[in-house]
Structure formats: structure tokens, C-alpha cells
Amino acid sequence: MSCGCTPSGPSRRRALTGLVGMSCLAGLPLTAMGRTAAKIRASQPTADEGVRMLMEGNKRFISGEMNPHDFNAMRKQLVDSQAPFAIILRCADSRVSPEIVFDQGIGDIFVCAVAGNIPTPEIVASMEYSIAVLGSPLIVVMGHSSCGAVDAAIKNFDSLDDLPGSLPGLIGEILPAVINTKGEEGDVLDNTIRENVRLAMKRLPKMSDIIQEAHAKGSLKIIGGVYELGTGQFVPVEG
Numbered sequence: 001m002s003c004g005c006t007p008s009g010p011s012r013r014r015a016l017t018g019l020v021g022m023s024c025l026a027g028l029p030l031t032a033m034g035r036t037a038a039k040i041r042a043s044q045p046t047a048d049e050g051v052r053m054l055m056e057g058n059k060r061f062i063s064g065e066m067n068p069h070d071f072n073a074m075r076k077q078l079v080d081s082q083a084p085f086a087i088i089l090r091c092a093d094s095r096v097s098p099e100i101v102f103d104q105g106i107g108d109i110f111v112c113a114v115a116g117n118i119p120t121p122e123i124v125a126s127m128e129y130s131i132a133v134l135g136s137p138l139i140v141v142m143g144h145s146s147c148g149a150v151d152a153a154i155k156n157f158d159s160l161d162d163l164p165g166s167l168p169g170l171i172g173e174i175l176p177a178v179i180n181t182k183g184e185e186g187d188v189l190d191n192t193i194r195e196n197v198r199l200a201m202k203r204l205p206k207m208s209d210i211i212q213e214a215h216a217k218g219s220l221k222i223i224g225g226v227y228e229l230g231t232g233q234f235v236p237v238e239g
């Protein structure tokens with residue numbers, strides 16, 4: 001998110017729910033965005049339908065029988081509005097591409113990416129926009145196998161500050177998953193990746209009134225899973 005117009009402080013939630021302050025995200029006048037969002041909400045899939053759409057898309061991806069996508073037509077249809085039915089928090093890893101993995105088109109998924117798929121304040125603010133303005137009913141926390149960020153948290157658990165640049169701050173966010181899975185049977189990295197997904201699912205409502213309220217009243221569902229690089233399968237993780 002580089003537009004630099006995210007509201008902050010006490011006015012943040014009011015600004016989002018009042019559709020004030022982030023219109024530059026889609027390059028639209030604010031009033032046009034608000035009208036579009038209202039119209040879109042009436043036709044959004046439910047969260048459960050969204051889950052089904054993603055899982056069926058993942059099956060198509062694995063089988064190699066993906067839907068034909070007319071990206072030129074999609075791009076033209078979506079110039080003035082967007083209605084993503086799912087928000088996906090994914091790792092920045094170059095091998096994890098939600099639109100491809102779930103066989104979806106342009107405008108279907110609101111993708112938030114950061115190494116280790118952790119819910120930073122900027123990620124949460126982006127999700128709030130998609131929920132409050134675009135009416136998205138579903139958040140998916142998407143971990144993946146062989147995650148380098150999680151592996152770095154395991155390997156540098158006692159020497160975080162030895163990591164270069166800004167990495168100690170980011171990798172430090174994954175340490176709770178390392179702590180929670182210590183001593184568990186099975187593969188340490190796989191266990192920690194799953195726990196990191198679970199913790200993100202739990203943290204999201206605690207980090208945002210908008211997410212918490214939408215989740216509590218049932219207009220927003222939060223799920224998680226691990227994308228297996230080798231098989232292409234998205235394997236759900238229970239919260």
C-alpha cells in the first residue's frame with residue numbers, strides 16, 4: 001500500500017466505515033467508490049460460497065484443468081470498481097500466487113503479502129479497507145510449505161539480532177509460533193508453519209475493531225491453510 005493516505009489514530013475506524021480517506025487506492029472519487037461498494041455488497045458471494053470457489057479453483061489448479069480467463073475483458077470490466085470476495089494474507093514468497101493457486105480472475109482476490117504471512121498493522125489496515133469499503137466476506141490466511149521466513153524464526157530463535165537489516169522485527173513476529181510448537185511431534189518447520197497460520201487467524205480480530213465486529217456478527221469468516229509447494233494443494237488448518 002503505497003498511496004500514503006491511510007487514516008490513523010481515533011478517526012481510523014470512523015474514516016473507513018464512512019468511506020473516507022482511502023479512495024486513492026482504486027483511483028476513484030470517493031463517492032463513486034461508496035456507490036460501487038453498496039451495489040457490490042448485494043451481489044457478493046457468502047463466505048462459505050467463497051471458500052467453495054477457492055477450493056474448487058485449487059482442485060482445477062492441481063489437475064491442470066484451469067478455467068479459461070479472458071484477462072483483457074476482465075481488466076476492462078473492472079476499471080471503475082472491484083468486488084473481491086476473498087482477502088488473502090499470503091507470504092511474499094514468489095512461489096505462492098493466490099490467483100493462480102485458486103484459479104481466480106482479476107478482481108476476485110484482495111491480496112495482502114508479507115514474508116511469513118503475519119498480520120502487521122499495514123496488512124490489517126488493508127484488510128479493513130476490503131471489508132468496510134468493498135464488502136469482502138472472507139479472510140484466508142495462507143501459509144506455505146518450506147517457508148523461509150518461518151525457517152529463519154526457528155533457526156535464529158536465540159540470535160534474532162544477527163539477522164540483517166529490518167529482518168529481526170519481522171521474523172520476531174513469528175517467534176510465538178516457534179514457542180508454541182516446541183516439543184511437538186512431527187516436522188518442526190511444518191508444525192511451526194501451521195501454528196503461525198493459526199496465530200494469525202486468532203490475532204486478526206484482536207488487532208481490528210472492524211474485523212472483530214464483522215466476525216462477531218457473522219458477515220466475515222476467517223479461515224487458514226497451508227499451500228503445499230510440491231502438490232499445489234491448499235490444506236486447511238483448523239483455528
Ligand SMILES: [Zn+2]
Nearest residue numbers: 091093147148
Ligand atoms: Zn514464506
